[in-house]
Amino acid sequence: MRQRFLRYTLQVPVLYKRLDQEEPAQTGTGWTEDLGEGGACLKLPTPLLMGCRLGLVLFAEPEVVEAEARVVWVRPGGQRTFYYHGVEFVQLSPPYYMSLLKTLAQGKSGEHRAFQRFPLVLPISCRPVGSDVPALEGKIGNISRGGALVLLPKQLLPRTKVEIALDVPYTERIRARVRWASDSSDDSGLFGHGVEFVQGPLENHRFLSLFTDDAGDKG
Missing domain, CATH: 2.40.10.220 (predicted glycosyltransferase like domains)
Structure with missing residues (x-):
């Protein structure tokens, strides 16, 4: 399926929480592999179910981004020591959307590091x-x-x-x-x-x- 938004190679830490589970819901951490206005590719240590809803906190530069997302595909990587997850953003408040645009602007200009320091x-x-x-x-x-x-x-x-x-x-x-x-x-x-x-x-x-x-x- 063709992506509606451009993706940029931006690797930033991410915290996720399952929103479709009762408390205490599953939480975890990982990294983005790429990032765009409509979603991201996440690298996580364990596979999540396709279709599950996530609350995400992206520790991006220059500002943190919070969003709700849905997992649309999952595939293993690295001898199944980690898993790639394609997620689409389903809810992104205007302030966090502006923060996301600032991060993507750095990716477009090449100012953002491939790895966050x-x-x-x-x-x-x-x-x-x-x-x-x-x-x-x-x-x-x-x-x-x-x-x-x-x-x-x-x-x-x-x-x-x-x-x-x-x-x-x-x-x-x-x-x-x-x-x-x-x-x-x-x-x-x-x-x-x-x-x-x-x-x-x-x-x-x-x-x-x-x-x-x-x-x-x-x-």
């Missing part, structure tokens, strides 16, 4: 992959499912592959690639670097999944 200040050590030089001591500034802002005392070249160790017990090292580096340091002498995780989004990283997890179903 969350603030996280955490000490790290960072070393180019395969290098014997001492690790650089720095910190993370913010993080998303796809990458992070890393602050280091030395400027690294774009496309440098790095290994990042977090100052947190029982956490794995992270492989990443430098996408960009700032030309000058900040007041603390650190250079900003945008890095992209090369092993994929961090759904399975035990610590960072607290900040970047796709969904933790509560139902």
Whole structure:
């Protein structure tokens, strides 16, 4: 079936609640895969029934959007570790509709990130992959499912592959690639670097999944 509205690749956290169930109704979290004026594609950890009604809270930028929606299709993905859901908006109040338009305007202009960033200040050590030089001591500034802002005392070249160790017990090292580096340091002498995780989004990283997890179903 052809969509009446254009969809934009916008991945933002979403909270849902089943509106067709008696309390306590099923609730859960997930992410949008795309978003438009008429609906969205949601990535959720468990399949929902086609036709069920949902109350949605989209934690979009620059404003949160609340809407009622109906599931119109469901299909499995990733060896059935998650499920895609096509939903159409059936009720969207004028203020939230305007908030949705602001979010879509960012998607049209390319200003919106593919992955939403969350603030996280955490000490790290960072070393180019395969290098014997001492690790650089720095910190993370913010993080998303796809990458992070890393602050280091030395400027690294774009496309440098790095290994990042977090100052947190029982956490794995992270492989990443430098996408960009700032030309000058900040007041603390650190250079900003945008890095992209090369092993994929961090759904399975035990610590960072607290900040970047796709969904933790509560139902």
